[in-house]
Amino acid sequence: xxxxxxxxxxxxxxxxxxxxxxxxxxxxxxxxxxxxxxxxxxxxxxxxxxxxxxxxxxxxxxxxxxxxxxxxxxxxxxxx
Amino acid sequence: xxxxxxxxxxxxxxxxxxxxxxxxxxxxxxxxxxxxxxxxxxxxxxxxxxxxxxxxxxxxxxxxxxxxxxxxxxxxxxxxxxxxxxxxxxxxxxxxxxxxxxxxxxxxxxxxxxxxxxxxxxxxxxxxxxxxxxxxxxxxxxxxxxxxxxxxxxxxxxxxxxxxxxxxxxxxxxxxxxxxx
Numbered sequence: 338x339x340x341x342x343x344x345x346x347x348x349x350x351x352x353x354x355x356x357x358x359x360x361x362x363x364x365x366x367x368x369x370x371x372x373x374x375x376x377x378x379x380x381x382x383x384x385x386x387x388x389x390x391x392x393x394x395x396x397x398x399x400x401x402x403x404x405x406x407x408x409x410x411x412x413x414x415x416x417x
Numbered sequence: 418x419x420x421x422x423x424x425x426x427x428x429x430x431x432x433x434x435x436x437x438x439x440x441x442x443x444x445x446x447x448x449x450x451x452x453x454x455x456x457x458x459x460x461x462x463x464x465x466x467x468x469x470x471x472x473x474x475x476x477x478x479x480x481x482x483x484x485x486x487x488x489x490x491x492x493x494x495x496x497x498x499x500x501x502x503x504x505x506x507x508x509x510x511x512x513x514x515x516x517x518x519x520x521x522x523x524x525x526x527x528x529x530x531x532x533x534x535x536x537x538x539x540x541x542x543x544x545x546x547x548x549x550x551x552x553x554x555x556x557x558x559x560x561x562x563x564x565x566x567x568x569x570x571x572x573x574x575x576x577x578x579x580x581x582x583x584x585x586x587x588x589x590x591x592x593x594x595x596x597x598x
Contacts, residue, residue: 345498347450347479347498347511348452349451349498350496350497350498351498353496370500371428377500386499387500387501388498389497389498402496402497404496
């Protein structure tokens with residue numbers, strides 16, 4: 338399973354989240370909620386809002402915002 | 418010449434003619450391009466909710482020429498952004514609003530309605546003026562946009578009828594909008 342980051346381009350916390358995942362060597366897929374309607378719909382389904390970054394692996398559990406501690410926990414869960 | 422002669426860029430990079438808004442009352446605002454604590458967005462949305470059905474359109478133009486030094490806010494607490502800042506009125510592509518690189522629309526607007534000073538009764542006025550004097554003294558010269566959330570009110574014929582500085586809150590201009598509706 339792959340990490341997905343729901344985001345939009347001018348969101349600085351989305352950029353921070355992506356950089357952080359890169360620094361941890363985690364591959365991720367960018368889902369742009371501004372340019373891609375499907376991504377926006379899915380983001381709404383997952384979190385109920387268009388507030389990002391939303392980092393998720395399974396589309397159920399997610400981390401809202403640039404929160405290193407929670408992102409770490411998510412990555413560790415994936416490694417199990 | 419009127420605002421209908423201008424074309425702007427949408428977030429998706431498409432050209433949009435302001436003549437598409439002919440007959441509407443317009444409030445054109447340069448917004449902050451970051452997503453911090455910005456009460457003016459919430460107030461603008463309230464205006465939009467109240468008057469959209471009567472013919473008001475609000476057009477937001479994000480700009481990062483005033484980035485970083487916003488006085489009186491603490492936006493590092495919030496580590497996420499809401500798409501379009503949680504507002505439902507149109508937000509256009511990011512671009513410059515002051516100086517040589519300013520979008521033509523903003524050169525026109527600031528030539529039509531000149532800078533007439535801040536409302537010093539607004540709590541942000543003093544720190545804003547201090548910050549500008551310290552960091553961007555050149556911004557205080559002339560009629561260019563001074564800071565985020567400068568608002569231009571356009572009547573149904575495309576005339577620029579008023580300019581409100583960042584120190585005038587959106588809710589306090591409701592009466593000016595009503596007069597044009």
